[in-house]
Structures are given as C-alpha cells and as structure tokens.
Amino acid sequence: MKAETREVTISVNGREMTRRTEVRTLLSDFLRHELGLTGTHVGCEHGVCGACTVLVDGVPMRSxxxxAVQADGAAVETVEGLAPEGELSQMQQAMRDEHGLQCGFCTPGILMSMLAAERAGVSCAEACGDVLGGHVCRCTGYQGIRAAVRRRWAALPAARGEETPA
Ligand code: FES
Ligand code: FES
Structure with missing residues (x-):
C-alpha cells in the first residue's frame, strides 16, 4: 500500500521550506533527512534523552x-540557526570555554533548551536544574555544562544571574 503523503511548509531558522513527505515522517527525520539539517541529533527516539530538542514556535519540543505534518505552518528553530554566519552564539561560546561537551551528541538539544530558558527569563538555578535535567549526557558528568550555563547566565542582565548554584 502506498504511504499517504502531504505537503508541509515550515519556517526553519527563518527560511520557509516546503516538502512533500509521508504523514508518518517524524519532525526529527524531516529536519535531518529531507532538509539535511543533521545538527538535530537523534538518540533514544522515545522522548527521553532530549538530543532531538528543537524550538517549535519558540517552545522546546522533542522532535x-x-x-512533520504537526509542524506545518510553524516556525522551527534548530541548532544550525544559532550560528548562521559561523560565529558562535554566546551559549555556544560558554560551552566551549567551560568544556561543556565531549562527544557533543547531547549538545544541540541542550543549546536549544537553554535558548528557550534564556528567553523565558528562568533563573540560573532553574536552568541548571529542571531545564538541564531534561537532557541526558553520557560523557561529561554535567559539571562543564553547568559551568557553561552559569557563565552564560552571569552575562545576562543582573537579576537573571543572581541565583548561581555551585
Ligand atoms: S531522540 Fe528525541 S528525546 Fe531522545
Ligand atoms: S557530551 Fe557526549 S553525550 Fe553529552
């Protein structure tokens, strides 16, 4: 039986993309295989690890x-949108400065969640706690990642960085 397909239009990192895809195509596969945006990583494929996190209309989502058809008409942000000209975003630079990654598999998802957290005005404690808690990192022991989050939050307007857990 032929799989049902549908045309999907998504604004990805500010560029409108239209593709005909099977209705069963996951958003993660659509981004990676149909658009070639392999910065969105796929680990567990069960919503557990957080590696595939992207922003859909500004909200972090396990892609x-x-x-993909559920994102039709939406604005999706992926890690590729953080450094469109090749210059690292401030959170990416903080991860680099604090050695917040080893293999880097978890990193894109964490960066996207932190971007949403920054925009939402969450505290550093919440970013290091609940937000980071939604991501599995098998390499770092989280110390470098937490240091990167603290560094980034310390650079935010005063009240944002005041709770800085050790
Ligand atoms: S690959 Fe989506 S949560 Fe793990
Ligand atoms: S750096 Fe390897 S999984 Fe996080």
Missing part, C-alpha cells in the same frame, strides 16, 4: 515525538 522525535512530533510528526
């Missing part, structure tokens, strides 16, 4: 749990 392995969403269908």
């Amino acid at each position: 392995c749990l969403a269908l």
